Amino acid sequence: MACRISELVLDVRDPERLAAFWCAVLGYVEVGREDDGSIEIGPPGVGFGGPQPTLVLSPSAAPKRGKLPLHLDVNPTDREQDAELERLLALGAVRADVGQTGTEEWHVLADPEGNEFCLLKRRLPAV
Structure with missing residues (x-):
């Protein structure tokens, strides 16, 4: 089990x-x-x-303090990564810098309260 x-x-x-x-x-x-x-x-x-x-x-009420020890990764399901990035930014996500080099295949973003998450490149089927 x-x-x-x-x-x-x-x-x-x-x-x-x-x-x-x-x-x-x-x-x-x-x-x-x-x-x-x-x-x-x-x-x-x-x-x-x-x-x-x-x-x-x-x-x-506790404010976020620095980088979270856990974050969410999301993958696009019905469009390519660039189009999904634009959609997420339009929804209120912002780009976040957590020390990435710029050569990664993912984008680091933050939700409207600053919680980091990553948009990965590979499309997955919708469940």
Whole structure:
């Protein structure tokens, strides 16, 4: 028997704003809300327990301090990397510098609260 990742939890200042951003990035929908203000998003029609993990945006007043020890990687599914980069920037992502050389095949970005994530080059099939 083994474990699998069912959800990722990200502490954020504004769960509403980040839920909207990540729903647009991933094609996710809101699947739940908690009394503490947390918003869970996941694949439409599947939600928690499906083949892809859900993302829980948990409210936190603690500011982000430096580079996160964990970040998300995303791959385009229906377009090439350059077109997806433009889409993500239009959604509110910004380029982030974490010491990359400029020769990488991925782009380092940050969401509207500064949480880094990478846009990888290879297209993957939509699940």
